[in-house]
Amino acid sequence: MGLKLDAGEVMAFLDEVFPQVRDDFVIDRLDPMEITMRLKVADRHLRPGGTVSGPSMFALADVSVYAMVLGMIGRQALTVTTNCSIDFMRKPAAGTDLVAEGKLLKLGRLLAVGDIHLRSAGEEALVARATLTYAIPPG
Amino acid sequence: MGLKLDAGEVMAFLDEVFPQVRDDFVIDRLDPMEITMRLKVADRHLRPGGTVSGPSMFALADVSVYAMVLGMIGRQALTVTTNCSIDFMRKPAAGTDLVAEGKLLKLGRLLAVGDIHLRSAGEEALVARATLTYAIPPG
Amino acid sequence: MGLKLDAGEVMAFLDEVFPQVRDDFVIDRLDPMEITMRLKVADRHLRPGGTVSGPSMFALADVSVYAMVLGMIGRQALTVTTNCSIDFMRKPAAGTDLVAEGKLLKLGRLLAVGDIHLRSAGEEALVARATLTYAIPPG
Amino acid sequence: MGLKLDAGEVMAFLDEVFPQVRDDFVIDRLDPMEITMRLKVADRHLRPGGTVSGPSMFALADVSVYAMVLGMIGRQALTVTTNCSIDFMRKPAAGTDLVAEGKLLKLGRLLAVGDIHLRSAGEEALVARATLTYAIPPG
Numbered sequence: 054m055g056l057k058l059d060a061g062e063v064m065a066f067l068d069e070v071f072p073q074v075r076d077d078f079v080i081d082r083l084d085p086m087e088i089t090m091r092l093k094v095a096d097r098h099l100r101p102g103g104t105v106s107g108p109s110m111f112a113l114a115d116v117s118v119y120a121m122v123l124g125m126i127g128r129q130a131l132t133v134t135t136n137c138s139i140d141f142m143r144k145p146a147a148g149t150d151l152v153a154e155g156k157l158l159k160l161g162r163l164l165a166v167g168d169i170h171l172r173s174a175g176e177e178a179l180v181a182r183a184t185l186t187y188a189i190p191p192g
Numbered sequence: 193m194g195l196k197l198d199a200g201e202v203m204a205f206l207d208e209v210f211p212q213v214r215d216d217f218v219i220d221r222l223d224p225m226e227i228t229m230r231l232k233v234a235d236r237h238l239r240p241g242g243t244v245s246g247p248s249m250f251a252l253a254d255v256s257v258y259a260m261v262l263g264m265i266g267r268q269a270l271t272v273t274t275n276c277s278i279d280f281m282r283k284p285a286a287g288t289d290l291v292a293e294g295k296l297l298k299l300g301r302l303l304a305v306g307d308i309h310l311r312s313a314g315e316e317a318l319v320a321r322a323t324l325t326y327a328i329p330p331g
Numbered sequence: 332m333g334l335k336l337d338a339g340e341v342m343a344f345l346d347e348v349f350p351q352v353r354d355d356f357v358i359d360r361l362d363p364m365e366i367t368m369r370l371k372v373a374d375r376h377l378r379p380g381g382t383v384s385g386p387s388m389f390a391l392a393d394v395s396v397y398a399m400v401l402g403m404i405g406r407q408a409l410t411v412t413t414n415c416s417i418d419f420m421r422k423p424a425a426g427t428d429l430v431a432e433g434k435l436l437k438l439g440r441l442l443a444v445g446d447i448h449l450r451s452a453g454e455e456a457l458v459a460r461a462t463l464t465y466a467i468p469p470g
Numbered sequence: 471m472g473l474k475l476d477a478g479e480v481m482a483f484l485d486e487v488f489p490q491v492r493d494d495f496v497i498d499r500l501d502p503m504e505i506t507m508r509l510k511v512a513d514r515h516l517r518p519g520g521t522v523s524g525p526s527m528f529a530l531a532d533v534s535v536y537a538m539v540l541g542m543i544g545r546q547a548l549t550v551t552t553n554c555s556i557d558f559m560r561k562p563a564a565g566t567d568l569v570a571e572g573k574l575l576k577l578g579r580l581l582a583v584g585d586i587h588l589r590s591a592g593e594e595a596l597v598a599r600a601t602l603t604y605a606i607p608p609g
Contacts, residue, residue, distance in 0.1 A: 277416035277462065279436070279437075279444050279462060279464065281436060281437040281444055282437070297418070297420060297457055297460060298418075298420040298421070298457070305418050305420055305460075307460065318436055318437070321436060321444075321446065321462065323416065323418060323460065323462070325418065
């Protein structure tokens with residue numbers, strides 16, 4: 054299957070439905086069933102010490118799977134997260150963008166499952182991993 | 193076991209180590225191994241339609257477990273989340289505070305496990321549930 | 332909502348579709364959206380030292396949610412587990428039945444979410460907790 | 471880091487501490503931080519229709535992470551699973567061995583995190599994915 058929306062179209066749709074994400078996230082690459090997405094780190098994402106907060110990591114993982122699903126199925130704002138499991142493994146580097154590498158492991162009629170690896174930009178070590186399930190509205 | 197820190201002392205400590213949470217969260221009740229904590233909903237927590245965002249729900253669940261652990265073990269900033277699983281079950285009510293009811297299911301020497309139920313203030317139906325594991329630094 | 336199948340009818344249906352579970356599990360109580368189910372511990376469920384194995388705990392949690400869902404929606408063999416998160420917190424007591432207390436937190440048209448607490452029979456301390464999502468076939 | 475135990479030594483240790491796994495599992499490949507492990511499917515692992523049961527999939531994922539950890543840290547029977555999240559995505563092929571491809575994402579002093587992909591032997595499609603955390607006894 055190919056993409057129904059490219060990276061620019063997905064970002065334009067996110068701007069419409071979640072205007073507050075516009076300043077936070079950028080899609081570096083969107084391919085069928087795969088994505089590289091980045092959190093542009095700003096003060097509001099940081100904990101003392103300069104590392105990215107847990108909720109900001111969750112937000113990046115969540116929007117990355119949403120963007121992959123939108124890319125595959127088109128403009129479906131009602132697609133919603135039903136489940137997330139996330140493992141926090143290492144402290145992110147201070148004051149550094151956080152990069153999500155994602156894959157859709159399943160894209161069914163009703164459920165999509167995406168897997169996300171988070172790293173500080175330019176680093177090898179995993180900061181966190183997450184798996185998210187999205188429910189796709191029937192019809 | 194009793195509390196090492198009461199609700200006011202936990203909030204004072206959170207103010208020190210996570211100053212950005214001060215305006216977002218309030219502890220309604222802190223008992224040994226149990227908590228009621230509230231997200232004071234503001235525009236920055238909302239999605240279009242006025243419902244609380246997923247990352248804001250995650251943040252409330254996460255800080256609720258952290259507050260329970262701090263209450264039991266005292267001022268230990270280095271206690272960190274290692275794992276979270278969260279199920280999103282219903283849309284929260286628009287423009288309404290989100291309330292977390294939490295229990296510590298386990299408080300070991302190295303790991304604590306907390307369970308959180310999230311509801312819109314004044315409603316019976318569960319919006320989400322989450323389980324979080326915290327690693328407690330040895331010594 | 333009331334039950335469509337009582338405990339005896341659910342067990343009879345499990346016998347039909349999963350004959351191998353007959354000797355392992357018994358429903359102690361089935362109420363709308365709630366269950367108490369027991370693993371009758373035998374050698375094949377044990378690890379050296381006499382404690383119940385992880386896969387046997389998973390099996391008990393899984394069948395408990397399945398039984399709650401069947402009780403509410405009736406004979407639907409195609410209802411399948413899509414996700415499980417499980418936390419193992421304490422060693423079970425040796426050579427003792429394992430008891431699951433379960434609740435359905437959500438019973439939607441397409442997804443059901445169940446929460447399970449596992450304890451060794453007669454003990455207060457939690458051995459494990461699990462949350463499972465089941466997909467219910469449309470129609 | 472290299473292996474402290476090779477595949478044969480890990481299997482010999484599993485035979486000692488979990489004698490009942492001997493007939494079920496085989497290590498096809500063990501490298502530092504990586505494994506390929508197989509469930510030799512027999513009647514006791516199957517559901518009607520001939521597909522591998524959920525508890526058998528859980529067991530394969532669990533023992534695969536345990537084997538990777540043992541390979542890296544040596545004979546440490548007390549290493550225990552603390553958490554598992556598993557997504558079941560497709561029905562396994564009937565009467566076919568199940569193959570786990572695993573990676574250790576983190577090997578810390580106290581916690582190890584492993585990621586597992588399960589497929590029916592000879593197939594591309596993912597049957598399930600799982601992430602497991604193991605606690606490693608201090609000292």
